[in-house]
Amino acid sequence: MTGAERPPGPLLLGVRHHGPGSARAVRAALDAARPRAVLIEGPPEADALLPLAADERMRPPIALLAHVVDDPGQAAFWPMAAFSPEWVALRWALEHGAEVRFVDLPAAHSLAMTRDEARAADTGTARAGAGTEDGTGDPATRAPVDPIGVLAATAGYDDPERWWEDAVEHRTEGREAADARAPFTVLAEAMGALREAYGDGGHPRDAVREAHMRIQLRKAVKEFGEDVAVVCGAWHVPALAARTTLTADRALLRGLPKARAELTWVPWSHRRLARRSGYGAGVDAPGWYGHLFEAPDRPVERWMTKVAGLLRDEDRFVSSAHVIEAVRLAATLAALRGRPLAGLSETTDAVRAVMCDGSDIPLALVQDRLVVGETLGEVPDDAPVVPLQRDLTRRQRALRLKPEAPERELELDLRKDNDAARSRLLHRLRVLGVGWGEPTAGRASTGTFRESWRLRWEPELYVQVAEAGTWGTTVLSAATARAESLAASATALAEITELAEQCLLAGLPDALPGVMRALADRAALDADVGRLAEALPALARTLRYGDVRSTDTAALGEVAAGLAERICVGLPPACTGLDAEGADTMRGRVDGVHTAIGLLSGTAPLPASAHAEAAAGGLRERWTAVLHRLAARDTVAGVVRGRATRLLLDEGRLPEDDAARLMGLALSPGTPPADAAAWIEGFVGGAAGGGMLLVHDERLLGLIDAWLTGVPADLFDDVLPLLRRTFSAYEPGVRRTLGELVRRGPSASGPGGAAGAGATVPGFGPGLDTARADAAEEVLLLLLGARAGAHTGSTGTHTDRTGTHTDRTDTGTHTDTGTEEPLGATA
Structure with missing residues (x-):
């Protein structure tokens, strides 16, 4: 062991953090020694928080959180579980009336050192390359020693965790009671041998930490005599037992950087104690260790x-x-x-x-x-927190929205006051950058009154809340201030439109005027059609929320309509001369603009006037004209032309004959195979129902089949990846049906037998098989819950109680009579 041994006196209890065997041994040693003072490895600024640990409402796992006052994002944690030796020692001291103190390096220094190290790494001024392969050299650059790994290898174990379990964690109370100091004496000797072999091969900061702990140990001995116990990491025990001078230790601490820090207790979780979470002192199985301890x-x-x-x-x-x-x-x-x-x-x-x-x-x-x-700890309400955290906690309780470690799904009905308030809170936290909830795709609904969230409370969120506390003391004021700041600093139009949507979702009326001014200014100056197209969808979505959230969205209608007009003018030229990547990006923009214009002209609340309604209808017609131009212009990328054709067909703005004609032109022998494959990708790829369109439209499937079989062998490999991406997105049942149709070959039901003119595609007949349709109708009515009435065939009528309609696929009329129950009447 380096240096001279201290005479027997202070009880040095070297432990492994979060080890149940170490925790039991510490408790046994303290019960035997009954020290007057207990010193624990931890930041001394937390001494004022120690009385809270005696509160029965404090339930581990918990952690000390320290953050820099003027930079809350610069933070550090000191976690403790029920089976952590530090927590056991802390509780023992409070229960037995002993003095208890933290003696590690102050958080003011450690946080400042971490900040300076990060800055040095960012600027490239950090020292590098001074170490050598054998582990000697500059301690700031060589890898820290893993003492448990070295001891396990020495004992012949290939797994350090298994060795530690056998040597320490599986110790019984009876073995410990025989000599309470024995396990700590053995462990101290082992660590002394390791430090002799490897030097001070721990973390580069260990030297100053150990110097500060020695100074605090001297103070405690002077005050309480040698009736003092120290609970620290086993690696530090030889350094604390070594003889050094007070002057030398103070010299190590001289000139350390310092920052103003605040500390508090926060709940922690077993999941964050696990090593796989990135926590350096973590264990592989905190749940298992907790069980062994309890x-x-x-x-x-x-x-x-x-x-x-x-x-x-x-x-x-x-x-x-x-x-x-x-x-x-x-x-x-x-x-x-x-x-x-x-x-x-x-x-x-x-x-x-x-x-x-x-x-x-x-x-x-x-x-x-x-x-x-999945255990999440609890902290008393009177623990010091930033004002924003206090307001958040109050709102969580009022809304019955408890923070929990396990991930859970939350379905909200925005027509209910409590659910609407929950939604606003979660959206405000997202504006603040506090990622407690993440929106997800919920159950299908055509309305805008449902929201689905995935919630999981992680301990790091306390740091995010502290960081967000610089914007205000309440969730509402902080979210408003940050939204205004984001609007002022946004450089892209899409960012501002998304921010406007967030302001409406979060209920931030005071921030919306500033966001709208920034939106109008940026929209007036931005001439890039691509950016305008990216911005419009979010803006159009916000117009849906006026009825559900009782927010005024009329001002957004004028801005959205203006953007849509400019997009209609500039989009066709912007779709020409694109490479493959640019064309794929533009296809996504076309999809977004199409959906947005549908909202603006169909359901979005534009200013309620006859002029606005006329403008909405005119906007839809203008967009239809743009799609026609894109579908017919040869200079437009194939994937965009195919997508425009499909959108027109789905909207009923393009007859099926014209769609087949455009496909025939796109797949003609004079078109390069790669361009033709791109057209197919735009027409039937990545869109809902693309595969079913081919299943039910004999001409389109026949055109694609004829083109595909005619691709030259030397070019087939070039178009195969795109085609595979297109068709692999279909549902397995759709792919199987298409394969069966192609495999089946020409239908013999058309005129002329197998080669009849009516059989234009393999597997299809010349027209509707009314007999087969009539056979399936009764089953469909049964599945839909409708009572079958009188049915006279494809040229007759069908009566039931669900309403009146005409089937356009029959040659006759198909009529339902009766009354229809209003939708939602029983809701």
Whole structure:
């Protein structure tokens, strides 16, 4: 061990952070020693928060959060779980009336050092290359030593976690009671040997941290004598036991950068304690470690019972016999592997074999829910927080919207006051950059009164809330201020239109005027048709929210109509001379503009006047004319021409004969195969119902089939990737039907037999088979819940109670009589 040993006195308890075995050993050592003061590795600014740990409302996992006052995004956490040795020591000291203090480097220094290191890395001034391959050289550049990994390898283990479980975590209370200091003495000797071999091979900041801890230890010894216990990472124990001078330690701390920091307690979660979350001191299985710490006896049996309960809740058949066999198998595996007790690997293998039938799918559920766990801690309301967090917490409670660690789906009906308020809160948090909720595609609905959200509260959100607190003290005022700032700094028109939509969704009426001014200014100056086309859809969507959210959207109508007019003028020239990537981008813009103009001219609340209604109708006609120009112009990229043709056909603005004529021109022998494939991609690719259109339109399928079979062999490889992308997007059933139609060959039902003129495409007859249609009609009526009435065939009438309509596919009339129940009458 480097340096001279301290004489027996202060109790140095070297631990592994978040280790249940270490936590039990710390509790046993403190019970035996009964120190007057307990010093814990942690930021000393948090000493004022220690009394809150005695509050029964404080439920781990929790964490100390420190952030720079003038830059809340610069933050750090010190997590503690129920099985963390630091938490056990803290609670022991509070329960036994001992003095308790944090003695690590102050957060004011550590946060400032982290900030300066990040700036140095960004500017390229960080030192690099001073280390050597054997681990010597500049400690700031060589990789830190993994002490547990080295000790495990020395003991002949290939898995450090398995060694730590066998050596520490599986220790029983009886073995610990024999000599409470024994495990810490052994661990301190091992760490001393490692530090002799590797030097101070930990983190580059360890030297100053250990100097500060030695200074605080000297103060405590001077005040309480040697009746002091220190709980810290095992790696630091040799440094704290070494003899150094106060002058030397102060010299290490001289000149450290400093920042003004604030600290508080925040809830933490088992998921964020896991190493896979990126937490450097994390463990692989916090849920499993929590179970080992809490189980009074028979931990394996109790664990298997938990697993069985989880699988039963998921409707899997698991009986008590499964639990018994799984326990026996885990014990057998432990004996075969030479382990003192079945560990996580043995219990996992037993669960997979006995309860999951060898499948990793249900095992993944056990891993996520139990091995890692979804526990979220709780902090008392009187813990210090930024004003914005306090307002957010108050609103969460008022709206019964509890922050939870497990991910969950939330369906909102905006016609209900509470759901509308929830929606506004979630949208305001998104404006502030607090990602608690993410909008998702919910169940199908043609209305705008439904919203679906995916919610998950992560501990890092407390940092985001603290950072957002610079904009205001309440969620409403902060979101308003940030929206105004975003509008002033936005450089793209699409950004401002999306911001206007967010302001309406979030209910920020005070921010909307500023956003509208920025929108009008940017729209007047922006002449790029592509950017105008990207901006229009979001603007048009906002016009739908006036009725549901009681917001005034009339001012947006004029701006949206003006943008649409400019797009109609400039889009055709912008669609010429495009490469493949630009053409694909333009197709997406055409889709967005088409949807937006449909909203503006059909359902969007433009200014309520006859002039506005006439303008809306004229806008739709102008857009139809633009689509006709795009579909017919040869200089327009094929994918855009095909898409324009399809949009016109779907809207009923293009006769089917004209659509077939345009397809025939696009697929003519004189058209390069790549251009023809692009036209097909635009016409039937990426659009809802594209495959079914080919299934039911014999001419279009025949044209594509004839063109595809005529592509020269040397060019087929060039068009294959595009065609494969087009048809692979179809539903499996649609692809199968198309394949069967092509495989079946020419239909023999047309005039002239197999080669009849009426059979224009393989597998299709010359027209509608009315007999087969009549046979299916009764089944369809049954599925739709309609009562079948009198039916006289394809040239007769059909009567039921659902209403009156005429079927345009029949040669006669098809009439329903009766009354129709108003939609939503029973809602």
